[in-house]
Amino acid sequence: MSATAGALGIPQxxxxxxxxxxRSTILVANDPGVEADTFLYQAAYRQLERGRTVVYAVFxxxxxSVARAMREYGFDTTPxxxxxxxxxxxxxxxxxRDPGAAYRLDNPTSxxxxxxxxxxxxxxxxxxxxxxxxxxxxxxxxxxxxxxxKFPLLRQTLxxxxxxVALFTQWPYADDVSKxxxxxxxxxxxxxxxxxxxxxxxxxxxxANWKPGLxxxxxxxxxxKPGGVHVYVPKIxxxxxxxxxxTTFIHAVSDTAKSANFEGSTVALDHGxxxxxxxxxxxxxxxxxxxxxxILSTIAGQALGMILMVDSTxxxxxxxxxxxxxxxxxxxxxxIVCANKQDLPNALSPSDVHARLRPxxxxxxxxxxxxDRASSQEVLRRLLEQxxxxxxxx
Amino acid sequence: MLDGxxxxxxxxxxxxxxxxxKEVLARQFILTGxxxxxxxxxxxxxxxxxxxxxxxxxxxxxxxEHVRAGLVRFVDAYSPTIGASVQHPGTEQVDGLLNxxxxxxxxxNAQRVLLRHxxxxxxxFESVSTLVAYTNAQTAFRFLQVxxxxxxxxxxxxxxxxxxxxxxxxEVQTIKHLSSGVIELKSEATRLLLRVEGLGVDGTAYxxxxxxxxxxxxxxxxxxxxxxxx
Numbered sequence: 001m002s003a004t005a006g007a008l009g010i011p012q013x014x015x016x017x018x019x020x021x022x023r024s025t026i027l028v029a030n031d032p033g034v035e036a037d038t039f040l041y042q043a044a045y046r047q048l049e050r051g052r053t054v055v056y057a058v059f060x061x062x063x064x065s066v067a068r069a070m071r072e073y074g075f076d077t078t079p080x081x082x083x084x085x086x087x088x089x090x091x092x093x094x095x096x097r098d099p100g101a102a103y104r105l106d107n108p109t110s111x112x113x114x115x116x117x118x119x120x121x122x123x124x125x126x127x128x129x130x131x132x133x134x135x136x137x138x139x140x141x142x143x144x145x146x147x148x149x150k151f152p153l154l155r156q157t158l159x160x161x162x163x164x165v166a167l168f169t170q171w172p173y174a175d176d177v178s179k180x181x182x183x184x185x186x187x188x189x190x191x192x193x194x195x196x197x198x199x200x201x202x203x204x205x206x207x208a209n210w211k212p213g214l215x216x217x218x219x220x221x222x223x224x225k226p227g228g229v230h231v232y233v234p235k236i237x238x239x240x241x242x243x244x245x246x247t248t249f250i251h252a253v254s255d256t257a258k259s260a261n262f263e264g265s266t267v268a269l270d271h272g273x274x275x276x277x278x279x280x281x282x283x284x285x286x287x288x289x290x291x292x293x294x295i296l297s298t299i300a301g302q303a304l305g306m307i308l309m310v311d312s313t314x315x316x317x318x319x320x321x322x323x324x325x326x327x328x329x330x331x332x333x334x335x336i337v338c339a340n341k342q343d344l345p346n347a348l349s350p351s352d353v354h355a356r357l358r359p360x361x362x363x364x365x366x367x368x369x370x371x372d373r374a375s376s377q378e379v380l381r382r383l384l385e386q387x388x389x390x391x392x393x394x
Numbered sequence: 395m396l397d398g399x400x401x402x403x404x405x406x407x408x409x410x411x412x413x414x415x416k417e418v419l420a421r422q423f424i425l426t427g428x429x430x431x432x433x434x435x436x437x438x439x440x441x442x443x444x445x446x447x448x449x450x451x452x453x454x455x456x457x458x459e460h461v462r463a464g465l466v467r468f469v470d471a472y473s474p475t476i477g478a479s480v481q482h483p484g485t486e487q488v489d490g491l492l493n494x495x496x497x498x499x500x501x502x503n504a505q506r507v508l509l510r511h512x513x514x515x516x517x518x519f520e521s522v523s524t525l526v527a528y529t530n531a532q533t534a535f536r537f538l539q540v541x542x543x544x545x546x547x548x549x550x551x552x553x554x555x556x557x558x559x560x561x562x563x564x565e566v567q568t569i570k571h572l573s574s575g576v577i578e579l580k581s582e583a584t585r586l587l588l589r590v591e592g593l594g595v596d597g598t599a600y601x602x603x604x605x606x607x608x609x610x611x612x613x614x615x616x617x618x619x620x621x622x623x624x
Contacts, residue, residue: 032540033498061490062474069489090490093528094475137492140533169495171536196548197506198499 009046011278030190045075053128057087059137064100074226122160132166230280240309241320242288245370305334312347334386410579415607433465439524443468467504514549521555531565
């Protein structure tokens with residue numbers, strides 16, 4: 001089986017990179033402080049799942065902590081103990097030994113020794129995948145000029161592996177060091193969103209050699225324990241008239257939904273977090289009653305998409321639904337109308353709802369039963385497809 | 395200094411040989427801030443969070459209250475090097491001393507929490523020498539340049555500890571470039587001497603002053619004791 005199909009285990013990146021040639025080399029270049037290890041864990045686990053041997057070279061922490069961290073993210077390597085080989089480029093620096101490592105680099109300050117060890121490993125495990133975590137530590141123990149001078153030889157050794165994924169943390173090195181980036185087939189940048197502190201992070205595919213001109217829009221992401229990397233959609237607003245089913249919808253798709261309600265009616269907002277198809281989504285539900293209209297724009301501000309819930313059995317509420325849509329919708333905003341309560345006998349069909357509601361051009365009307373998880377998830381998926389086309393940008 | 399007198403957002407390097415009270419001085423600065431409601435982040439590379447907590451409690455019995463109030467955050471990069479796993483209040487454990495990215499992320503996490511209620515905080519990095527010992531001055535400099543720079547933007551006043559005698563003069567100079575000023579400690583015959591360079595409003599270098607220290611505090615006994623050093 002090809003190691004490179006769906007190599008990273010992150011659907012949005014794998015789709016952009018497909019079809020990935022064999023023996024590809026991927027550089028994950030992160031800003032300091034931006035979570036990056038999870039990308040490597042996810043790629044390693046994907047390869048293990050596919051039956052491939054993974055050699056995981058680690059330079060900045062005890063190798064056994066890699067397996068432990070992977071377990072926390074839901075990537076338990078225990079069933080793959082024979083395939084998952086840790087290469088210890090750390091312990092010798094501290095004069096210790098990690099019993100969990102299959103290979104030990106006795107001199108982690110020598111890029112030549114690392115290259116020689118990789119030669120040996122690649123002969124013993126043909127077509128293995130290689131993870132290097134992080135490559136930048138080799139710059140730290142050498143010097144920028146020495147690393148730049150010696151890296152091309154190491155780069156040739158990487159070709160012996162079916163797939164290589166290396167992490168490079170971009171500390172303020174001399175500019176020369178970025179020369180090595182061009183030696184990789186793929187460069188994925190991980191950046192922080194900063195306002196006094198890092199409060200968000202995003203990835204962007206900067207280059208793939210076999211796809212000239214390819215670069216993707218930045219995608220915000222979150223990491224979950226368990227769950228790993230998920231593209232993060234920070235705000236989808238769910239609005240609609242009173243009793244249209246907004247709260248029911250959010251609780252159907254989210255296991256962590258919370259509502260601020262009084263006697264069964266939402267009086268402030270609903271909030272739910274959802275993980276679906278590699279995405280992590282925050283849903284915000286508005287109240288439906290007109291007296292709460294002054295806070296609609298606040299709740300809906302900065303939304304990346306909207307779902308307008310309508311009660312398909314109550315066409316008399318459509319004017320109110322259109323009014324709410326008009327208060328929130330702006331041209332280009334991914335939006336969908338959810339024709340709810342399709343399980344009731346007097347429900348209008350989605351096409352009838354469309355005819356009476358007359359939503360803006362391009363806004364689809366889809367039928368659903370908000371009290372049914374699968375039905376509600378389908379609506380959310382349809383909207384998220386649109387959101388991803390627009391880009392979840394920082 | 396002893397009255398929390400390091401200028402806001404400055405980075406002070408405390409530099410001196412072993413057993414002259416560097417850690418006590420740094421912790422006194424942290425405790426003085428806590429008493430004023432200024433929170434603290436302690437990045438530990440040579441002691442565990444529980445050990446450091448105990449030392450601070452010995453210096454000030456009210457330290458527990460500050461921890462309970464959420465004013466203290468530990469970033470423990472030492473425990474994994476001795477095979478220990480730490481579950482301690484306000485502590486994020488980092489799985490390796492050389493995992494600089496994880497240390498940076500952990501400090502950022504702590505700052506994100508503190509910034510919700512506090513415009514500023516104190517940051518203690520204890521110690522830079524351990525970092526340099528396991529890597530080199532250039533690597534430590536690059537890492538700390540990012541950490542200290544970001545922390546300043548997040549409202550931190552930072553203290554870095556550096557051991558005299560562990561590093562070459564070139565390494566010391568490299569690390570000094572990170573700081574706005576240096577508090578240098580030394581022992582001479584039977585006397586302990588301290589001087590401050592560059593932390594005042596005008597960057598004045600003060601002359602050597604005599605001081606004494608115990609497990610609980612550092613006290614300047616020479617000149618300039620009437621007020622703050624700056």
